[in-house]
Amino acid sequence: MTASQALIFPEQTKSGQWIAVGTVAELFDQGDCVGVQVNGRKVGLFKVDDQLFAVDDICTHGNALLSDGDLEGYEIECPLHAGAFDLRNGKALCSPLVKNTRCHSVKVEGDGVFVQLASGEA
Numbered sequence: 001m002t003a004s005q006a007l008i009f010p011e012q013t014k015s016g017q018w019i020a021v022g023t024v025a026e027l028f029d030q031g032d033c034v035g036v037q038v039n040g041r042k043v044g045l046f047k048v049d050d051q052l053f054a055v056d057d058i059c060t061h062g063n064a065l066l067s068d069g070d071l072e073g074y075e076i077e078c079p080l081h082a083g084a085f086d087l088r089n090g091k092a093l094c095s096p097l098v099k100n101t102r103c104h105s106v107k108v109e110g111d112g113v114f115v116q117l118a119s120g121e122a
Ligand code: FES
Pocket: 059, 060, 061, 062, 063, 064, 078, 079, 080, 081, 082, 083, 096, 097
């Protein structure tokens, strides 16, 4: 099982709802990048120091999962062509990327991690 397939919690939810995706310990036991599915959407979760960030897991440039990429500070580098995004705002930082990624809200309550999907374009 890859990190991207580690946790899948298919739930039918209303837009704007916080969705439980697991605990901090479960999600990040293999590293600081993990892919989950939230209401059918692939979301990459990233831990930088003690802060969590959630963005669309599929790169805006091609068919690669950012959760399989390299995390350095607040930058996640795509494993396929090395494009990088800023996790704080989803901005595409270098070529070949031409499109930002979508950021989702993420919070920790107790030891549970919850994601609220953003709507619209990145
Ligand atoms: S698929 Fe991500 S940079 Fe090309």
